[in-house]
Amino acid sequence: IPAGLALSRDGKRLYAALNLSNRLIEMDALTGKVLRMWDIGVEPYGVVLAGRKAYVSNWGGRRPDAQSLTGPAGRGTRVRVDPVRFVASEGSVSVVRLDSSEKPTEILTGLHACALAVTPNARYVVVANAASDALSVIDTRTDKIIETICMRQSPGDLFGAQPNALAFDKSGKALFVCNGTQNAVAVVKFDPGQSKLRGLIPVGWFPG
Secondary structure, eight states, X not given: OXXXXXXXXXXOEEEEEETTTTEEEEEETTTOOEEEEEEOSSSEEEEEEETTEEEEEETTOSOOOTTOOEEEOSTTOEEEBOTTTOSBOOOEEEEEETTSOOOOEEEEOSSSEEEEEEOTTSSEEEEEETTTTEEEEEETTTTEEXXXXXXXXXXXXXXXXXXXXXXXXXXXXXXXXXXXXXXXXXXXXXXXXXXXXXXXXXXXXXXX
16 A cells, blocks of 8 residues: 655656555656565655655554564554553654665654655655654754654643644745644744744644
8 A cells, every 4th residue: 555655856756655565666657667666664654755865754663573572563564562552662764775775774763653854955854753742853964863853832741742744844944743633733943953842823623
């Protein structure tokens, strides 16, 4: 099942996250012919392109290894789970180098990594961690997380925010975030390392 989609800048290549098969595929945008395929994390969801790399969010994090405690996550899929609640214990972003034969790498994020957004200058990729009430900011030069932005108005709040959709303005200095369980769009002053939640705009039920 294709989840997220991304189109190359020249419009010739289409990239799709295959949610049930844990793969990213590259297709000819005109014919639909599959050109390449990569194994990535568990239950991939969003895809963005930054330079010659594709970033893919994975609801269920990394693929389990032989030592992982796992639970079922759809048909034929296992996911790493925690030993207490037996729910998914991590989220991740797979980094696929499109001009290299290297295997994709994984960046661990918060839980239920879903929406992705790339800054206009392609310097940063932001991932929404819906089950952690936070955003992870990835520096595309190093593929390291340089900042975690709390999406609760107060970090001590128990009420969930559940960020699940993202969009930058043209300047890249304002980031808009759908906080599903708060029925609001959050406005973030985006300044990597010093980003700040400025406030919430009330909207309809569970925005996405």
